[in-house]
Amino acid sequence: MDERQLRILRELGELGSVTAVAEALLVTPSAISQQLRLLQRSIHVPLTERDGRRLVLTPAGQALAGAAIDVETALARARHTVDDFVGRPDGVVTLAAFNSAAAAFAPLLLSAFSAPGSPRLALADEDVAQDRFPRLTRDYDLVLAHRLDHAPAWPRTVSVTTLLREPLDVAMPAGHPLAAKRHLLPHDVADHPWICVHDGFPLMATIDAIAAAANRRLDIVHRVNEFAVVAEVVAAGGGLALMPRWTARPHPAVVLRPLSGVHAGRRIDVLHRPERTARRAVVTVLTELRRAAATIRER
Known part of the structure; x- marks a missing residue:
């Protein structure tokens, strides 16, 4: 052996x-x-x-x-x-993140590690289906991944740190009739056209839950994974969409309303192989990710 x-x-x-x-x-x-x-x-x-x-x-x-x-x-x-690698505070740390997490976390991390002697980040965007996130830990030190709260847990082969439990809200144009409501229910949104992610990506389970609660099939018109693009399509009247409350960039022509009646939320987790945290630089980045998450939540 x-x-x-x-x-x-x-x-x-x-x-x-x-x-x-x-x-x-x-x-x-x-x-x-x-x-x-x-x-x-x-x-x-x-x-x-x-x-x-x-x-x-x-x-x-x-x-x-x-x-x-x-x-x-x-x-x-x-x-x-x-080789004295463990103790180096300025080593290269590879970090992969799905798109909205990359947009929210990367500026905070790069600002925090701008001084000499800090870890050197090597960032990559990896927007993959939920079951593929654990495999990315083979190629990256840290992986920012997302899954719905009620989805199956990550495999025990990876270590997990939860950064955010983020609500998912319904996005609509600012002048939409539903914008007058403070809270929405599944039957409020079920008869409108929808913009959704592709099959296999975490948010689809919430879309299915809305349809089940409203006892009707949603009219999915557009399939878009990138929230910046989703916001533009929503603003142009292309339909309603689920948007994360904190990590998606606000759009001046789009409003978000909380959804009740279904569990609408996701977890943003850091995945890594246990041996990666043998390095001081990786631990430093992991600690800074927790601070960045608190900043994002309090915005």
């Missing part, structure tokens, strides 16, 4: 197939299979089993894959200690 074999087992549990693991680790599927066979020889209980055409982890394999996290964390700490 060695570090590479344990990592392959961990990746198999996360990615779900030998082919996907091979692509992620830039090796051939046969090489992955060989390492899994070598690992199995050192363990007296089966680690994998067939589920149709897929190779999946047995309960013992899942347990060992979980232990692999601790192994990788310990080895990461050892390597960082050797």
Whole structure:
């Protein structure tokens, strides 16, 4: 049993197939299979089993894959200690964020880390379907991700810090008849055209909940993920939309109204692999993200 074999087992549990693991680790599927066979020889209980055409982890394999996290964390700490990487306050920290979080958090972080000796941020925008956010932790130190409050929890293979629990409001043109109401119910909004995100993205579950509460299907006219574009379409009379209360930039021709009768809110979380916080620079950025979240909430 060695570090590479344990990592392959961990990746198999996360990615779900030998082919996907091979692509992620830039090796051939046969090489992955060989390492899994070598690992199995050192363990007296089966680690994998067939589920149709897929190779999946047995309960013992899942347990060992979980232990692999601790192994990788310990080895990461050892390597960082050797090269003095752990203690460097000015190291590069890679941060991925979905669009509205990037727009809200990036200016605050860049301002906070403008002085010499601060962590050096390398930012990237990654607006992906909810189930793909955990995979990004393989490529980035920190990942800003969002999910609805009642959605399934993130997998235990990643560490999670919640930054915001943000309400989702109904956006409409300033002169819209519904703008006169202080609170809206599903039946108030169900007969209007809608602008929604693409299928697979977190807000769609709330759209489905509105339709269910109103007992009718919503008329989804436009599919747009970027909230800045959504605001422009709303302002032009293209329909109603769900908008986050704090992280979306205000539009002078758009008003937001709270929605009652369904659970309309999302979490903005930081995801990372546990070993990433062995680095001082990553911990510093994580701490600053919490401060930035408080600033965004109080605006």
